[in-house]
Amino acid sequence: QITAGIDVGSVATKVVMLVGEEIKYLIKPTGWSPRDAGVKAYDELLEQVGCSPKDVNCRVGTGYGRVSLSFIDKAVTEIHCHARGAAYLIGKGGLVVDIGGQDSKAILINQKGKVLDFTMNDKCAAGTGRFLQVIATALGVDVSELADLAVGRNPLEINSMCTVFAESEVISLLAKGEDKRDIIAGIHRSVARRVWSMASRFGPVEQVIFTGGVAQNKDMQDKLTQASGCPVVVPEFSQVAGALGAALYARDIIS
Amino acid sequence: QITAGIDVGSVATKVVMLVGEEIKYLIKPTGWSPRDAGVKAYDELLEQVGCSPKDVNCRVGTGYGRVSLSFIDKAVTEIHCHARGAAYLIGKGGLVVDIGGQDSKAILINQKGKVLDFTMNDKCAAGTGRFLQVIATALGVDVSELADLAVGRNPLEINSMCTVFAESEVISLLAKGEDKRDIIAGIHRSVARRVWSMASRFGPVEQVIFTGGVAQNKDMQDKLTQASGCPVVVPEFSQVAGALGAALYARDIIS
Numbered sequence: 121q122i123t124a125g126i127d128v129g130s131v132a133t134k135v136v137m138l139v140g141e142e143i144k145y146l147i148k149p150t151g152w153s154p155r156d157a158g159v160k161a162y163d164e165l166l167e168q169v170g171c172s173p174k175d176v177n178c179r180v181g182t183g184y185g186r187v188s189l190s191f192i193d194k195a196v197t198e199i200h201c202h203a204r205g206a207a208y209l210i211g212k213g214g215l216v217v218d219i220g221g222q223d224s225k226a227i228l229i230n231q232k233g234k235v236l237d238f239t240m241n242d243k244c245a246a247g248t249g250r251f252l253q254v255i256a257t258a259l260g261v262d263v264s265e266l267a268d269l270a271v272g273r274n275p276l277e278i279n280s281m282c283t284v285f286a287e288s289e290v291i292s293l294l295a296k297g298e299d300k301r302d303i304i305a306g307i308h309r310s311v312a313r314r315v316w317s318m319a320s321r322f323g324p325v326e327q328v329i330f331t332g333g334v335a336q337n338k339d340m341q342d343k344l345t346q347a348s349g350c351p352v353v354v355p356e357f358s359q360v361a362g363a364l365g366a367a368l369y370a371r372d373i374i375s
Numbered sequence: 376q377i378t379a380g381i382d383v384g385s386v387a388t389k390v391v392m393l394v395g396e397e398i399k400y401l402i403k404p405t406g407w408s409p410r411d412a413g414v415k416a417y418d419e420l421l422e423q424v425g426c427s428p429k430d431v432n433c434r435v436g437t438g439y440g441r442v443s444l445s446f447i448d449k450a451v452t453e454i455h456c457h458a459r460g461a462a463y464l465i466g467k468g469g470l471v472v473d474i475g476g477q478d479s480k481a482i483l484i485n486q487k488g489k490v491l492d493f494t495m496n497d498k499c500a501a502g503t504g505r506f507l508q509v510i511a512t513a514l515g516v517d518v519s520e521l522a523d524l525a526v527g528r529n530p531l532e533i534n535s536m537c538t539v540f541a542e543s544e545v546i547s548l549l550a551k552g553e554d555k556r557d558i559i560a561g562i563h564r565s566v567a568r569r570v571w572s573m574a575s576r577f578g579p580v581e582q583v584i585f586t587g588g589v590a591q592n593k594d595m596q597d598k599l600t601q602a603s604g605c606p607v608v609v610p611e612f613s614q615v616a617g618a619l620g621a622a623l624y625a626r627d628i629i630s
């Protein structure tokens with residue numbers, strides 16, 4: 121039995137296929153067209169898994185681009201899919217903190233992945249992956265390099281919460297001769313604090329389940345641990361938690 | 376009798392000298408050093424007016440950089456100086472809406488320029504001149520060209536309130552073939568709405584006294600009129616209202 125979850129986010133499109141209990145996945149940039157991104161990523165994963173469209177028993181779409189997917193059987197909101205995916209990965213309930221490319225969410229879930237409460241920010245670029253992108257560009261480094269550069273460094277205080285003002289602040293810190301790596305550590309701390317200021321109304325918790333693209337950044341994991349004062353876990357497949365949740369919903373539909 | 380007001384803002388430094396009832400002024404970019412900017416702008420205006428430092432009877436500093444000015448006799452907050460300057464220019468009380476390079480303020484004043492109430496935003500670049508700067512750069516035009524390009528055009532709907540997300544939205548509108556001028560008109564409307572959403576708690580009012588650098592933009596004047604539903608006046612010298620207020624406070628000190 122095969123089910124698929126397609127999570128078309130504003131930055132990245134994630135597809136998961138559940139082949140029995142095995143998780144197969146693929147991540148692609150969304151680009152200009154959410155529809156094309158969804159179709160292409162799905163086709164590519166089909167090929168990788170080595171099956172044809174008719175082998176897939178059910179498909180659930182999620183993410184902001186889910187409305188433009190015509191090949192899915194059902195659409196489910198991101199919050200529900202994230203919750204479901206995270207609970208599956210961790211085997212228990214808790215607080216999911218998801219930092220994606222253009223938004224961040226905090227979702228309190230029970231062991232079955234039911235949403236008990238949630239809050240999210242998709243209005244302000246601060247506290248999202250976009251903030252890191254803007255700062256990385258200003259520093260002339262790639263987002264993927266941020267974690268290695270920042271680990272073990274001395275975080276500088278970043279006063280501006282706003283992405284635009286923080287970018288200027290970073291440029292002026294560079295001009296003052298501050299070390300790029302200390303600036304990045306400071307930026308990570310600032311993102312972690314901002315996200316935790318949103319999520320803390322659900323805390324303290326036994327553990328924070330950190331998901332989304334930004335959760336792959338090891339220094340962000342440390343900074344979120346410090347900001348929250350709670351243990352932070354990043355389960356395997358955490359960057360595709362939403363798509364996994366969608367694939368699990370697809371499995372419910374046919375069972 | 377000569378008094379001076381020096382308003383060191385984050386983007387522009389404004390100096391006003393009150394020579395009797397005559398208003399002399401000068402506007403310079405602040406650059407990296409607020410102290411240097413204040414000193415240089417003051418010296419340059421002294422030269423233009425044709426007097427020496429000892430001819431000036433009193434100096435009041437304002438703006439975020441006022442703390443770094445050592446040659447002033449007193450420092451007064453921006454809010455009080457703006458209120459005082461605006462009341463002097465308009466000859467009566469009302470609601471002052473100031474949109475500067477990195478902040479925006481709404482100040483309810485009485486006829487003497489006393490502050491009855493106020494609110495301000497200096498945390499978020501949206502609804503400030505900085506937003507216009509970011510968008511102008513994305514469109515490849517100078518901020519000074521925005522007004523002429525937008526006047527009489529059909530404003531497009533801009534969905535993102537955040538500067539960073541709006542910048543992406545603008546780039547995607549351009550890619551879709553939308554006219555740059557309609558985009559700018561839409562951006563102006565978006566700034567006006569955002570600022571009015573902050574100022575409207577003091578409205579409706581008989582008139583809005585529009586000050587700050589952005590008030591020089593004629594299309595912004597129209598858009599603020601539409602957003603507020605109130606008559607908008609932009610008195611002469613409105614871009615130096617804060618420095619003028621400081622010079623008026625200086626006159627109080629010696630009288």
Ligand code: SF4
Nearest residue numbers: 244282283499537538
């Ligand atoms: S604070 Fe900055 S990043 Fe946040 S909404 Fe405002 S402009 Fe955007």
